[in-house]
Amino acid sequence: MSERLLEVDHVSKQYRLGMIGGRTLNAELASWLARIRGKEDPNSKIGMEHHGPNETFWALEDVSFNVDRGDALAITGRNGAGKSTVLKLISRITAPTRGEIRIRGRVASLLEIGTGFHRELSGRDNIYLNGAILGMNRAETTSKIKDIIEFSEIGQFIDTPVKRYSSGMYVKLAFAVAAHLDPDVMICDEVLAVGDLTFQQKCLAKMADIAKEGRAVLYVSHNMRTVSQLCNRGLYLEQGHIQYDGTVEHAIELYGGSGVRSLRQDLDSLPHPKFRGDTMRMLEIEFLNTQALEYTINSTIEFRLKCVAHLAEPRVRIRLILKNSVTTPIAMTQTEPFEVAAEEVFERRVRFSLDGLAPGEYVVKLSIVSGTPRGTTTYYDTLEDVSRFIITDDPAYNAGFIWSERLWGNFRLKPLEMVE
Amino acid sequence: MDNRAAPQKWDTVIRPKKGWFDLDIRDLFRYRDLILLMVKRNFTVLYKQTVLGPAWVVIQPLLTTLVFTVIFGKVAGLPTDGMPSFLFYMAGNVCWSYFQSCLVNTSNTFIKNSDVFGKVYFPRLCVPIATVITELINFLVQFALFVIVVIYYAARLRSTPVTPNWRLIALTPLMLLQLGLLGLGFGIIVSALTTKYRDLAMLVSFGVHLWMYATPVTYSTSMIANKYPQMMGLYMLNPITPVIELFRNAYLGTQIYSYGYYFNSILVTLAVFVLGVVLFSRIEKTFMDTV
Numbered sequence: 001m002s003e004r005l006l007e008v009d010h011v012s013k014q015y016r017l018g019m020i021g022g023r024t025l026n027a028e029l030a031s032w033l034a035r036i037r038g039k040e041d042p043n044s045k046i047g048m049e050h051h052g053p054n055e056t057f058w059a060l061e062d063v064s065f066n067v068d069r070g071d072a073l074a075i076t077g078r079n080g081a082g083k084s085t086v087l088k089l090i091s092r093i094t095a096p097t098r099g100e101i102r103i104r105g106r107v108a109s110l111l112e113i114g115t116g117f118h119r120e121l122s123g124r125d126n127i128y129l130n131g132a133i134l135g136m137n138r139a140e141t142t143s144k145i146k147d148i149i150e151f152s153e154i155g156q157f158i159d160t161p162v163k164r165y166s167s168g169m170y171v172k173l174a175f176a177v178a179a180h181l182d183p184d185v186m187i188c189d190e191v192l193a194v195g196d197l198t199f200q201q202k203c204l205a206k207m208a209d210i211a212k213e214g215r216a217v218l219y220v221s222h223n224m225r226t227v228s229q230l231c232n233r234g235l236y237l238e239q240g241h242i243q244y245d246g247t248v249e250h251a252i253e254l255y256g257g258s259g260v261r262s263l264r265q266d267l268d269s270l271p272h273p274k275f276r277g278d279t280m281r282m283l284e285i286e287f288l289n290t291q292a293l294e295y296t297i298n299s300t301i302e303f304r305l306k307c308v309a310h311l312a313e314p315r316v317r318i319r320l321i322l323k324n325s326v327t328t329p330i331a332m333t334q335t336e337p338f339e340v341a342a343e344e345v346f347e348r349r350v351r352f353s354l355d356g357l358a359p360g361e362y363v364v365k366l367s368i369v370s371g372t373p374r375g376t377t378t379y380y381d382t383l384e385d386v387s388r389f390i391i392t393d394d395p396a397y398n399a400g401f402i403w404s405e406r407l408w409g410n411f412r413l414k415p416l417e418m419v420e
Numbered sequence: 421m422d423n424r425a426a427p428q429k430w431d432t433v434i435r436p437k438k439g440w441f442d443l444d445i446r447d448l449f450r451y452r453d454l455i456l457l458m459v460k461r462n463f464t465v466l467y468k469q470t471v472l473g474p475a476w477v478v479i480q481p482l483l484t485t486l487v488f489t490v491i492f493g494k495v496a497g498l499p500t501d502g503m504p505s506f507l508f509y510m511a512g513n514v515c516w517s518y519f520q521s522c523l524v525n526t527s528n529t530f531i532k533n534s535d536v537f538g539k540v541y542f543p544r545l546c547v548p549i550a551t552v553i554t555e556l557i558n559f560l561v562q563f564a565l566f567v568i569v570v571i572y573y574a575a576r577l578r579s580t581p582v583t584p585n586w587r588l589i590a591l592t593p594l595m596l597l598q599l600g601l602l603g604l605g606f607g608i609i610v611s612a613l614t615t616k617y618r619d620l621a622m623l624v625s626f627g628v629h630l631w632m633y634a635t636p637v638t639y640s641t642s643m644i645a646n647k648y649p650q651m652m653g654l655y656m657l658n659p660i661t662p663v664i665e666l667f668r669n670a671y672l673g674t675q676i677y678s679y680g681y682y683f684n685s686i687l688v689t690l691a692v693f694v695l696g697v698v699l700f701s702r703i704e705k706t707f708m709d710t711v
Binding site: 015097102 | 432454458460706709
């Protein structure tokens with residue numbers, strides 16, 4: 001029998017559009033004056049359909065799930081699916097609009113590592129301060145400080161101000177504090193993207209221990225390798241709804257497969273950033289010459305992109321940006337400029353070579369741009385997360401090595417030649 | 421998904437914000453160590469990389485008082501109810517600067533801490549409370565200095581006008597509490613409103629300056645009472661005035677005008693404080709969506 005630690009019960013979270021960001025009293029007064037005189041709001045965005053005061057957006061809708069002791073739950077989903085919102089609600093950073101969340105025991109949320117660290121304070125003082133922010137009292141911290149210092153590998157530098165620490169030391173200390181909080185539910189969001197590989201493994205092991213000891217871990221990461229290593233349950237979110245609650249393998253599969261790795265994809269319905277996609281818009285993409293968006297080293301990716309243009313533009317380019325598994329941009333390429341006419345639906349077949357790219361998972365970002373000869377660039381449409389593909393590793397090619405992205409990055413140069 | 425079958429107790433239940441007042445005092449109490457550590461941090465950080473360090477606590481009021489003495493006492497020649505002008509201004513100044521620093525330093529709570537508030541939960545009220553405690557400690561140091569100056573004047577001058585009123589001195593903790601609550605109350609009201617209207621942050625910095633001149637810090641209430649007796653009712657609406665009056669009366673024995681107004685001031689203090697806490701606890705749950 002396992003005890004329930006967390007219940008998320010029909011929770012919804014609504015954000016109000018157009019209300020984000022600090023406003024000055026002046027702007028508010030101007031809007032209000034315009035409203036009572038029946039004129040157009042001077043602060044509304046020009047060219048966008050009018051955002052009334054009730055224009056809202058549901059980041060989560062009617063989400064329910066439970067976490068029991070021993071669960072290591074992965075939450076997967078594309079950017080904007082609501083993963084972070086779930087974590088923010090459970091960590092009480094913002095309140096739900098509807099529904100209820102019930103928690104037994106202590107929640108430690110590591111949405112960011114080292115929250116509340118103060119640069120001027122020593123490592124030891126920061127352990128106490130950070131511990132207190134995370135909910136430990138002084139006596140608890142004192143009883144654990146030895147373990148924390150040992151786990152952090154900081155050693156003799158513990159009484160040095162943390163502003164003198166390297167970023168690696170900083171992360172180690174911060175994770176050490178959080179890991180020793182003895183939380184009943186531990187929440188982690190992409191916090192392991194920093195720090196070296198050995199320490200990362202140590203952290204994952206620590207989190208796995210927490211789950212094994214009969215507590216629970218909620219883990220969000222785009223790094224599916226760590227997800228499958230750590231988690232024993234998976235949740236797949238799409239546009240604020242839970243689509244799947246079950247095994248971690250299937251949740252990862254859904255994340256990989258649903259839209260993100262289908263060969264043909266409707267781009268029109270993806271969330272476009274503000275001001276983009278109004279005059280030119282990407283409609284659909286189809287990958288050719290592949291069955292599963294898995295490529296071998298040095299192969300070529302080919303796709304067909306369908307777009308619509310609402311204005312004539314003599315120098316349009318398709319620009320492709322590759323991002324690695326932690327969504328850092330690593331490379332860019334673009335087509336030669338071509339001409340489009342107003343109200344034209346155009347299709348282009350393009351291909352690029354994966355020469356030199358190391359094995360791993362990559363994210364494709366696409367833009368429709370136009371560049372004048374003088375070098376100014378206009379972005380007509382941009383989609384951050386069009387597709388993901390995998391370049392499979394070939395140990396024969398690497399002479400027995402398994403490529404490590406953490407250690408070696410995303411590019412495999414030509415063999416180091418020995419002259420003579 | 422129905423848990424009502426299991427009668428186990430939940431430790432935390434997160435609900436949408438409802439009602440006007442849902443401050444969790446026990447929660448605040450559980451985080452008392454955090455408040456103390458924040459006070460400690462405030463001090464450590466404040467005096468890092470300063471040459472004179474904590475001496476600034478004493479230098480600040482001494483210099484300000486000195487300037488007041490020269491400008492308002494000597495140059496402008498404002499009467500100080502027959503008291504040594506240095507002492508008179510110092511009494512007003514230590515009280516005012518305590519109130520002012522409480523207000524100013526709590527008024528940016530949300531903006532200044534939005535990074536931390538966006539990543540981890542703890543009762544947000546810990547931050548302004550820690551600020552007020554920090555300022556109280558600063559005040560106590562300045563207050564000790566003030567007491568020394570009072571003793572000096574009382575002992576040195578044979579026919580000294582300085583006549584401490586011991587019964588009123590016993591009320592000092594009450595006055596400090598009131599000044600602290602006023603500073604905190606106004607500060608957290610502003611901090612709650614600045615999440616939406618950044619203008620208020622501008623207003624605070626110079627508004628507080630103007631406010632000082634509406635308070636008998638650099639002059640005595642008797643001037644107002646003599647010149648504009650019909651304005652006294654309005655003048656005394658300022659909740660700080662009766663407190664500073666009482667403080668001066670207790671330690672120096674100046675004339676007091678405000679016994680009747682003092683209760684007024686207490687009422688305003690409580691109202692401001694309660695309003696502040698209500699606004700603050702209302703904003704703290706959702707301000708991450710607007711900042």
